[in-house]
Amino acid sequence: MAPAHLDVVCRPTNGKTPRKHWHESGWSRSLLTFRVLMYSLAIISLVLYTFCDSAFFPICYLPRFWLAGHCNGLAELLSPGVNSTTCPQWTALHPTKYRGLSEDLDVAYNSEDFKQRAIxxxxxxxxxxxxxxxxxxxVGEDSRWDTFAELHRVLEASFPRIYKSLNVTKVNTYGxxxxxxxxxxAKPYILTAHQxxxxxxxxxxEEWKHDPYSGYYDGTWIWGRGTCDDKGDLIRQLLAIDSLLKQGFSPARTLILSYGFDEESKGIEGAGHLARYLEETYGRDSFALLLDExxxxxxxxxxxxxxxxxxxxxxxDVKITVSTLGGHSSVPPSHTSIGLLSRFIAAVEDNPHQASLSRRGTPFATTQCLAAYDPAYPEDLRKLARKAVADDAALKVLQERLLASDPLYKAVLGTTQAVDLIEGGVKVNALPERANAVVNHRIAEHSSVAELQQHMIDLLTPLATKYDLALVAFGSNVTRGGAGEVVLSDFLGTxxxxxxxxxxxxxxWALLQGxxxxxxxxxxxxxxxxxxxVPSLSIGNTDTQFYWNxxxxIFRFSPSFDTDRFNGEHTVNEGKRCSVTLFSLLMQFPKLAFRADSMNEGVRFYTKFILNVDESDLP
Structure with missing residues (x-):
């Protein structure tokens, strides 16, 4: 019997109560038949829900999603997690076909021998x-790339079984x-990392506790640049595959590993070429999924x-370049190019982009999950989040409260801007003929490059007119002027x-969850x-930008705890030890060093994921 507080009767989706004498109407038989069918489908769904063994087979999903759309109380009763329909949770997904193999590898991964091999x-x-x-x-013109050839030799020496059993292709030399x-x-799938x-x-x-390229293990931490970002993921993926090969596993679904070599700069030489190669080889939209850092x-x-x-x-990155006539500083104009540039910069900083919390956006989904499951989530925000699902006024208040609670929300809910570079002048007594600054933007999920460019044009056109400057914005002439020129451009074309x-x-998504x-x-x-x-929004960019086709x-996830990473990313003394709040975690990129124990646990995840994808009914 259902709990007393749950109404398990399916009702019309408009919420109206049927008329008292409905059985007297001409359509009574049709309605009765419809209700019988609905009850029957509900019972069948309940049976399927109860006895389905794996959470990712389509037949196992149908009960949940049909019920969620047609029955209020019963859907809540059967919904995953703590009865949250805004952040559904699926149960753990253990391999069934490969159950014995999975369990054997679990035992192997717990051993000290495996831990030492991973280290x-x-x-x-x-x-x-x-x-x-x-x-x-x-590549081919800059000798600094040559070090990747040595890494390839190291990988082949560490994983000879993989190099013998899998087809290895080098793209643009080092990809x-x-x-x-x-x-x-079945559609293949991709695991990625970067070298x-x-x-x-x-x-x-000299500030490093251990040499940044020592790979030193002190009994707890593995030290060195790249331990977390991203050689840790790369090595754990290879360890999982090597372990499966050792056990004689042969996949039903093709798996591609794609490892770029310039993610920390532009990604063009590495993932850019790799993605193009894969699209030419397999075609557009030809992969079931992709998992990256x-x-x-x-x-x-x-x-x-x-x-x-x-x-x-x-x-x-918007570059603002102001050009004016030069001359001797003893006879200066009212405003030099540097002075004019400062006014443009001030206008940019005085007009930040507005944040927006949209129900269609990832930050809203994240908020719903935290409100549903985080016991430490403020109760007033929890109530607002629940109301905001359907109440526009509550949504607006929730946005205001979130922005007031933590400045990091501003970075998540809107486009950010930061003036990071500035240059101008060559001599103290010479008027600068040119001055420029670069404004870095991280564009909100709900916005676009074109919208940002138009924002800059609308913002700076009045200033260009005021100071009689011709404005050229992203290749188009916007205004004319006789005192000089201001140019807006895409710095480095990124x-x-x-x-x-x-x-x-x-x-x-459910397969990844499970x-x-x-x-x-x-x-x-x-x-x-x-x-x-919990789904989250990354405020940084990864190599996945090249794989959209x-x-x-596309999922971006590294199977490590924040406390498994020491100090911070891209910093001195990379190692695995850093405690952050949950919200801060959602904003951060992976840090750069590993606690040794996390190697085993990461390999365990990749193994489960590979086996689950392989036996799934995904297209």
Whole structure:
């Protein structure tokens, strides 16, 4: 029997109560038949829900989603998690066809021998300083790329079984494609990571506790640049595949590993070429899903939140160049090019972009999940979040409250801008003929490059007119002027639209959820944790920007705790130890060093994920 507080009767979706004497009407038999069918479907759905063994087979999803659309009380009763329909949670997804294999590998991953092997493999990779620079020239012309050849030799020495069993293709010399052919025609899928790291500043080397490229293991931490970002993910993926090969596993679904080598700079030489190769080889929208580096786990005290990013903000660096006549500074004009530039900069900073919380956006989905599952979430915000699902006034108040509660929300809900570079003048007594500044923008999920460009034009046109300057904006003449010129341009040509938003219904998203939870349930140290999987927005950009044409299901997730990473990303003394709030975690990129124990747990996740995808009914 259903709990007394639940109304399990299906009602018309308009909420109206049927007339008292409905049986006297001419359509009574049709309505009665309809109700019988609805009750029958509800019962069948309940049976299927109860006895389905795996949470990702389509027949197992139908009961949940049909009920959610037709029955108020029963849908709540059967909904996942804590009866949250705004943030559905699927149960742990353990391999069924490969159950024995999965359990055997769980035992192997718990061993000290495997841990030491993982430590050695990551340390060896870290000891190769694969730095990528913003000013790198093309491959074949810039010798700084040559260090990646040494990393390839290290990887082949560490994983000879993979190099023998999988087809290895090198794209643009240093991009790596590992092709693991499946036995069926199901869509293949992609795991990605990147081989490069952020350069170490020479003047900071003495500040490192251990040499930044030592790969040193101190009994707890593996030290060195790239341990987390992103050689840790790369090595854990290879360890999982090597373990499966060792057990004789042969996939039904083709798996592609795609490893770029300039993610920390532009990505064009690495992932740019790799994605083009894959599209030419397999075709557009030819992959079931893609998993890349991304957000992490965090423990809020009893509940672990996993926060895969399902979208990324866009990107645009706007260069503002002001040109005026030069001359001797003893006879200056009212405003030099530097003075005029300062006014344009002030106008930009005085007019920040407005934040917006939209029900269609990823931040709204994140907020709903935190309100539903985080016990520490403020109760007033929890109530507002629930009301905001259908109440526009509540949505507006929720947006205001979130922005007031933490400045990080401004970065999530709107386009950000930061004046990061400025240049002008060559001599103290010479009028500067040219001055320029670069404004970095991270474009909101709901906006676009074109909208941002128009915002800059609308904002700066009045100033250009006021000071009699010709305005040329992104290749178009906007105003004329006789005192000089101001040019708005895309600095370095790196404009990037906000990414497509990955669907978070059943299918690939539920499979990822279930795999994350299965990895926890199988862990000897984490199996008591309650895990909630939350979609999040990445305010940074990854190599996934190049793969949009290949699949609609792109996830950015690194299976590590925030506390497994020491100090911070792109900084001195990279290692695994950093505690942050849940919300801060959703904003951060992966840090750069690993606690050794997290190597085993990451391999466990990748193994579950590979086996689950392989036996799934995804297209």
């Amino acid at each position: 050695q493999a990551l340390g060896d990779a870290v000891r190769v300083p694969t730095e990528s620079y913003d000013d790198n020239g093309p 790596l494609i590992f092709h693991w052919q499946g036995s069926t025609s 490069d790291v952020v350069p170490v500043e020479e003047q900071t080397i 991304g957000d992490l786990y965090t423990d809020t005290g009893g509940i672990v939140f996993a926060t895969p990013s399902t979208s990324e903000k866009g990107y645009l 404009a990037l639209e906000p990414s497509p938003v990955t669907p978070t219904g059943y299918g690939p 795999s994350i939870k299965a990895a926890f349930e199988s862990s000897p140290t984490r199996n008591s944790s309650k895990v909630v999987v 290949l699949t609609k299901h």
